Amino acid sequence: MxxxxxxxxxxxxxxxxxxxxxxxxxxxxxxxxxxxxxxxxxxxxxxxxxxxxxxxxxxxxxxxxxxxxxxxxxxxFPLQFNKIFSGANIYQNLYEIWEDLIKTFTGKDSDPITFCNKWIKDYQKLLSSNFIFYLPEQVQNFSKKFIEIYSLSTDTSQKFLHPWLEGSQTLQNLLTKSITGDKTAYIEFVKLWNEKFSSTYGKIFNMPIFSMNRELMQKQMHSINASINFINTMSEFFATMAKVSQETFEKIIKDYQEMLVKGNNPKTFKEFYEYWWKQNEAAYHKLFGTDEFSKLISQVMDAGVNFKKEFDSLLENTLKFLPYPTRTDMDSLYRTLDDLKREVRALKKEVIMLKEIKANTVTIS
Amino acid sequence: MMLPYFPIDLEKSFDDLFEYQKKFIHGIDVLLNLKDTESNKTPKELFYKEDKMKVFHYKPLAKKVSKVPTLIIYALVNRQYMMDIQQDRSVIKNLLELGLDLYIIDWGYPTAQDKYVTLEDYIDVYIENTVNEILKRTDSTKVNIIGVCQGGTFSAIYTALNPEKVKNLVTMVTPIDFEAGRKAKDGYLFKWSKDMNVDNLVDTYGVIPGEFLNGGFDFLKPFQLMLNKYVSIVDNLENPDTAANFIRMEKWILDSPDQSGEAFRRFIKELYQENRLIKGTFDIGGRVVDLKKITMPVLTICGDEDHIVPPESTRPLLDYVGSKDKELVSYPIGHIGMYVSSKSHHVIAPKIAEWLLKREK
Structure with missing residues (x-):
């Protein structure tokens, strides 16, 4: 009352x-x-x-x-009212999250990472503090644990994907620019993509592996990773080469138009061909002399060598049960042979020396 | 016939194209019937052999032959018969006719088992044993050495370590100052090798494939060497001699032996990357190579248009040797032109022979 x-x-x-x-x-x-x-x-x-x-x-x-x-x-009816009340809460909270989402993706200073972090936290909070209420009491504790694990795994996933989220805007901008004909943007895009790949998915291929087939699986993973790295590096290399080619072609067209106006253009196809290849050669020489190209060509070589190394190792592992000597077996043999050759050479020298000493001794006596 | 509003000679362009097609078809016919495309034909005999290395002694062609034997030390890259590519332009034949007594090292083709062959093996064993054998069998006290390209670097190193055995030293298109090569306008090989992870390359391959080096050389002048060379040869393919010469050169260019990994590692790392020879910190078997110990007469020859070994990396040898009698000669030609051009036949070979013979006494 x-x-x-x-x-x-x-x-x-x-x-x-x-x-x-x-x-x-x-x-x-x-x-x-x-x-x-x-x-x-x-x-x-x-x-x-x-x-x-x-x-x-x-x-x-x-x-x-x-x-x-x-x-x-x-x-x-306390139970029923509470449930209705919670339902309204969920609806309202979800509305707030949605509102945030709209603001983030339409706002000038949108920051997807901050949004995602906030969104994940809010959403988990929403689940743990509202939905669980509807579950039978016995299951509630279990659900909380589940959400804890979920929270842990989203944290890890988020850490994993962080480089992509962080660079998504830049990647998108670079790709848009490269589609509209900006050649430098494409090279930058490939570089950034490679960087993001190595710091995310690339790590998966280098993750320690367990189980009976550990060695083989690990070699497979390393080999796949090395081939992806090689392809990525080659993409950057070819993009760099293609950029020079395109720019040179544009320059040739422009210069040719100017020469046409002045009347000093190459008069035959043969003359044009000579002009064309020399212009290209000069443009590539300009590229070859840069430190960036020097580094890039070394990266391409290294990526190719790494791929061969990993692939060879995988092949050896696959073939080790067959009755053929592997390269490692042969290397060991070559090493032994080389050591023996050196020993024989040294002994031969010694024998010649001793013979000379003996001959001199006999002559003196 | 010029087009009224477009200043292009269309008629000549078509004529050129038809002419090119005709030459191409004739050229195919010439190539199908080529008989003599061999190089390395100047008579010689096997003088000494050790592992894969063979040393040949050329049969003298002059009435009066030099009493000082001359050993040609070629590079590990490509093959020594470039100096005897064709009889009418053979540097070797020319030198023999001018009176030199010539020996040449053929390094052979390293295989997988040669991966552990080191620079010490090349210089302290193979060159050393060859020189000793020549001295012993010719009853001489000294040899002349002509070092070619990388073989010139080996020659300078060997001479600095064994000056008492070398009477005169000639280096041709030889890299000595690798840092200067890197700063040269066309020194792309020197620039690119700076960042090369040579350890990874050698550890993975063991023996470095010749194709790898060939690719690098072609890449230095991509349009000239991979395109224009094959386009422009059509103009001269109708001539069987020109066609044969072209095929000989092509065979030689693609005849690129693999490289012993350990020797390659040190050559790239300590010379191309660290420039140790000039810094005085390069050693062979623990003995530091001091270029000042080269005190005999030295002749250095370089090509002004050499894009493989720029003259900037060749010339400094004379600044570092201890010789008083030293001479630098440069010609307006490239790396290969030094051995196969008409200038090599008419000017360079006579210069070398004359310079050595003058210093025989």
Whole structure:
């Protein structure tokens, strides 16, 4: 009974508050001071400003309802009310997440990483603090553990994908630029893509492996990784070469047009061919002399060598049960042969020396 | 016939194209009937052999032959018969006719088992044993050495370590200062090798494939060497002699032996990358190579248009040797032109022979 009394008292209190809010709202739009100064009762010129009191009132109205419902739920059908209440909460929280999402992807200063971090946390919170409530009590603890594990795995995935998320905008921009004909952008895109790949998926191929076939599997993974690295490096190399080729061709067309105007253009195809290949050669020489190209060509060579190394190792592992000597077996043999050859050479020298000493001794005696 | 609004001689262009087609078809016919495309034909006999190395002694062709034997030390890259590519332009034949007594090292073709052959083996064993054998069998006290390209670097190293056995030293298109080569306009090989992970390459391959080096050489002038060379030869393919010469050169260019891994590793690392020979920190079997110990007469020859070994990397040898009698000669030709051009026949070979014979006493 006392609970009922409390409720009624609170209900009246809330009604009173409601009228106070309404009154306040009206006062904000046109204050008594404004009236005294003869200001006309016109709507606020600043639309957003004019909405603020309404928003404030709505907020307080929601808070009031919240209190109101909570109190009601304590009296009538507590379980059902609580569930309805939680449902509304979920809906509202989900709305907030969605709102964030819209803001992030439409805002000028959108930051996908910060959004994702916030989104994951909020979403987990939403699940753990709302949905679990609907589950039977026995299962609730189990579910919390599950969410903990889920949270752990999303953290790890996020760490794993972080380089991609971090560079996604740049990658997208570079790709867009390269599609519209920016040759440098394509090279930058390939470089950045390689970088992101090595720091994410590339790591998978170098992960320690367990089980009986560990060695073979590890070699397979390393070999695949090395081939991907080689292909990536080659892409960068060919993009660099293609860029020079395209630029030179554009220059040749431009210069040729100018020569046509001046009348000093190559007059026959043969002359044009001579002009064409010499221009290309000169352009490539300019590229070859740069430190960047020097580094790139070394990277290509190294990536190719790494691929061969890993692939050879995989082949050897696959073939070791067949009755053929592998390269490692042969290397060991070559080493032994080389050591023996050196020993024989040294002994031969010694024998010759001893023979000479003996011959000299005989002559003297 | 010029087009009225487009200044292109269309008629001549078509004539050129038809002419090219005709020459191409004739050229195919010439190539199908070529008989003599052999090189390395100047008479010689096997003088000494050790492992894969063979030393040949050329039969003298002059009435008066030099008393000082001359040993030609060629590079490990490509083959020594470039100096005897064709009879009418053979540097070897020319030198013999001018009175030199010639020996030449043929390094052979290293195979997988040669992966452990080192620079010490090449210099302290193979060259050393060859020189000793020549001295012993000719009853001489000294030899002349002509070092070619990388063989010139080996020659300078050997001479610095054994100056008492060398009467005169001639280096041709020889890399000595690798840092200077890197700074040269066309020194791409020197530039590219700076960042090369040679350890990984040698550890993986053991013996470095000749194709790898050939690819690198072609890449130095991609349009000239991989395209224009084959386009422009059509103009001269109708002439059987020109066609035969072209085929000989092609065979020689593609005849690129594999490289012993350990020797390659040190050559790239300590010379191309670290420039140790010039710094005085390069050693063979623990003996530091001091170029100042080269005190005999030295002749250095370089090509002004050499894109494989730029003259900038060749010339400094004379600044580092201890010789008083030293001469630098440069010609407006490239690396290969030094051995197969008409200039090599008419000017360079006579210069070498004359210079050596003058210093025989």
């Amino acid at each position: 006392s609970e009922n009394m409390d409720f009624m008292e609170m209900y009246f209190e809330n009604q009173k508050k409601m009228f106070d809010y309404w009154q306040d709202l009206m006062n904000v739009v046109v204050t008594p001071k404004d009236k005294a100064q003869g200001k006309k009762e016109e709507p606020n010129s600043d639309f957003e400003e004019s909405l603020r009191p309404t928003q404030e009132m709505t907020k307080q109205w929601f808070e009031f309802n919240d209190q109101y419902l909570k109190n009601i739920s304590k009296v009538f």
